[in-house]
Amino acid sequence: MTRYIIRRILISIPLLIAASFLCFSLTTMMGDPLGEWKLQKPRTAGEIAAAELRAGTNKPFLERYGNWAVNFVQGDWGTTVVPGNSTVDVKDKVFKSIWVTVRLVLGAEIIALLIGVAIGVIGAVRQYSIFDYSATGTAFVMFSMPLFCLALMIKYVGIEFNNFLEANGFGRWLRTAGPPDGGFQGGIGDQFYQYTGSYLLPTICLVAIQFALYSRYQRASMLDVLNADYVRTAQAKGLSQVRVVFRHAFRNALIPIATVFALGFGATISGAVITETVFAWNGMGRLIIDAVTKKEPFMVLGFMMVTAVFIIICNLIADLMYAVLDPRIRLD
Amino acid sequence: MASTSTADPAGPPPGHDLSQFDTTKARKQWQVIVGRFLRHRAAVVGMVLFVLLFLFAFLGGPIWKHDYKTLGFEQYSPPTLEHPFGTDRIGADMLAQLIRGLQFSLRIALVVALVSTVIGVVLGALAGYKRGWVDAIISRFIDLILVIPGLVIVVVLSRSSFVNVPGQSGSNWLLVALYLSLVFWLSTARIVRGMVLSLREKEFVEAAKAMGGSTLRIVFKHILPNTIDVIIVNVTLAVASAVLAEAAISFLGLGVRPPDTSLGLLINQNRNELNIHPWLFFIPFALIVLVSLAVNFMGDGLRDAFDPRQRRVRA
Numbered sequence: 001m002t003r004y005i006i007r008r009i010l011i012s013i014p015l016l017i018a019a020s021f022l023c024f025s026l027t028t029m030m031g032d033p034l035g036e037w038k039l040q041k042p043r044t045a046g047e048i049a050a051a052e053l054r055a056g057t058n059k060p061f062l063e064r065y066g067n068w069a070v071n072f073v074q075g076d077w078g079t080t081v082v083p084g085n086s087t088v089d090v091k092d093k094v095f096k097s098i099w100v101t102v103r104l105v106l107g108a109e110i111i112a113l114l115i116g117v118a119i120g121v122i123g124a125v126r127q128y129s130i131f132d133y134s135a136t137g138t139a140f141v142m143f144s145m146p147l148f149c150l151a152l153m154i155k156y157v158g159i160e161f162n163n164f165l166e167a168n169g170f171g172r173w174l175r176t177a178g179p180p181d182g183g184f185q186g187g188i189g190d191q192f193y194q195y196t197g198s199y200l201l202p203t204i205c206l207v208a209i210q211f212a213l214y215s216r217y218q219r220a221s222m223l224d225v226l227n228a229d230y231v232r233t234a235q236a237k238g239l240s241q242v243r244v245v246f247r248h249a250f251r252n253a254l255i256p257i258a259t260v261f262a263l264g265f266g267a268t269i270s271g272a273v274i275t276e277t278v279f280a281w282n283g284m285g286r287l288i289i290d291a292v293t294k295k296e297p298f299m300v301l302g303f304m305m306v307t308a309v310f311i312i313i314c315n316l317i318a319d320l321m322y323a324v325l326d327p328r329i330r331l332d
Numbered sequence: 333m334a335s336t337s338t339a340d341p342a343g344p345p346p347g348h349d350l351s352q353f354d355t356t357k358a359r360k361q362w363q364v365i366v367g368r369f370l371r372h373r374a375a376v377v378g379m380v381l382f383v384l385l386f387l388f389a390f391l392g393g394p395i396w397k398h399d400y401k402t403l404g405f406e407q408y409s410p411p412t413l414e415h416p417f418g419t420d421r422i423g424a425d426m427l428a429q430l431i432r433g434l435q436f437s438l439r440i441a442l443v444v445a446l447v448s449t450v451i452g453v454v455l456g457a458l459a460g461y462k463r464g465w466v467d468a469i470i471s472r473f474i475d476l477i478l479v480i481p482g483l484v485i486v487v488v489l490s491r492s493s494f495v496n497v498p499g500q501s502g503s504n505w506l507l508v509a510l511y512l513s514l515v516f517w518l519s520t521a522r523i524v525r526g527m528v529l530s531l532r533e534k535e536f537v538e539a540a541k542a543m544g545g546s547t548l549r550i551v552f553k554h555i556l557p558n559t560i561d562v563i564i565v566n567v568t569l570a571v572a573s574a575v576l577a578e579a580a581i582s583f584l585g586l587g588v589r590p591p592d593t594s595l596g597l598l599i600n601q602n603r604n605e606l607n608i609h610p611w612l613f614f615i616p617f618a619l620i621v622l623v624s625l626a627v628n629f630m631g632d633g634l635r636d637a638f639d640p641r642q643r644r645v646r647a
Contacts, residue, residue, distance in 0.1 A: 146579045
């Protein structure tokens with residue numbers, strides 16, 4: 001096991017190097033970051049030379065890549081380079097944004113997983129029941145739904161609920177913006193009030209996006225297991241249905257969902273991009289959309305490298321979980 | 333091939349046609365599949381719905397009395413007989429806008445499905461059949477791209493200098509479709525590669541090789557026809573997810589741009605009208621859901637029709 005982990009980590013180093021090159025090529029495809037700045041009004045040759053020096057666009061492609069990569073490994077991820085934008089350090093900004101997104105996404109993912117697994121198990125145990133059909137139908141609609149519309153509707157319902165609260169003499173509890181930069185202020189009760197108000201709507205949104213997927217996987221794997229021979233044996237020797245379902249079937253049916261959970265990281269990022277855009281959170285999702293819109297090459301690179309590392313780690317965890325949960329699988 | 337002219341002792345005596353005693357008709361394989369598909373009620377509903385939406389999108393424009401370019405109707409008119417889906421902020425007829433938006437969304441989805449399938453099938457088959465270093469290169473390349481979230485790749489490419497010539501705005505729906513295809517082919521290639529890897533060891537491939545078939549002939553005449561079921565199902569599912577993906581990036585403002593349009597862009601333009609002028613938001617939304625539900629139902633039915641073991645469907 002240890003040997004396998006070490007080997008996998010060693011393999012991911014060339015993968016990361018190749019990924020960094022791919023990311024760098026992608027960002028150069030965005031075109032000259034200074035293009036729009038140059039067009040805004042005539043710039044002097046000196047201004048252009050200074051801006052190009054800062055953006056590094058005065059050097060050939062490979063040299064630029066080399067410079068960036070060396071600095072990146074040493075911990076200097078660059079700054080924003082377009083002259084009109086305020087200068088921000090990429091590394092600071094990325095780590096701040098990760099923290100915002102992780103706090104939001106982690107809770108939502110766990111809730112989605114719990115709901116999804118519960119629905120999947122009930123759906124499989126009571127296959128072709130009304131519950132199963134309505135769960136399947138809901139999942140189908142969720143898969144066919146543009147997620148940003150769902151987010152917009154949840155936001156609208158939240159605003160209406162706030163109006164309702166206000167009309168009845170309460171404060172506007174739900175926030176349709178991210179948490180304040182300095183964190184929540186006030187006493188514990190006050191903080192709890194603000195915390196729930198900020199997190200409730202985006203969490204509902206992310207949960208709604210993810211739970212349908214988990215419930216489908218869980219239902220399929222639970223059905224697989226329930227039809228297995230050892231479950232029939234357990235039933236034949238007279239165990240109660242509850243014991244069969246939970247001790248014999250359920251534990252084995254969790255194996256695939258564990259990997260789905262770890263491998264779903266890319267989808268989670270996409271969900272976060274949409275949710276953060278709609279609810280105005282300054283997390284990773286907002287960061288990439290802002291950076292791409294403003295054509296900030298180093299910001300985009302910082303984002304892509306961090307997600308690449310996360311995805312590689314998640315893939316490794318998925319494989320390891322598979323082996324830990326299912327002793328029949330040997331990694332070596 | 334055995335010659336049929338030699339007398340077969342077990343066969344019917346000449347002049348006696350036994351087929352009159354047959355209780356069932358012989359059916360070709362595709363007839364069986366079509367039959368199974370047609371018995372899948374949701375799939376048939378999905379197909380009819382998709383055909384109707386398709387006709388609506390591509391024939392609706394010339395038929396409907398208002399042109400999408402005509403502005404200056406009453407602003408924010410709620411649905412009336414004159415404007416069944418109301419009018420928007422600049423006084424354009426929403427029905428005409430929706431016909432055009434749906435048309436662009438479908439065009440993009442179909443291009444994505446076509447291009448990504450062609451790339452995926454060719455590279456997947458190549459990797460699976462050639463194995464060795466060809467497989468290693470293609471598979472590692474796929475692993476590499478999967479390290480970056482697809483949405484991010486498309487969003488970054490959408491700012492590429494091919495589309496954004498400063499000061500100019502031109503038609504870009506085809507480029508959006510191509511960028512999406514660059515992400516969508518990955519899963520197709522992986523699936524096809526896996527199938528080809530196992531099919532190439534089958535006896536009929538060995539027979540074709542022994543008869544001197546060229547690589548191209550073996551791959552295209554013998555192996556790929558056996559993966560057609562998976563490919564067709566994959567195409568339908570790609571259409572559904574391409575409609576949603578296009579809508580998402582257009583909503584973020586990084587997809588289709590005027591003068592082109594799409595359902596996602598229509599929603600983006602009307603995102604703040606949700607509570608005041610709800611028809612501007614909910615009708616394009618409903619159209620997106622309808623398209624992708626219809627295609628998903630079709631895909632489900634096709635999967636069951638091709639592989640009856642997956643679901644309990646009457647054969």
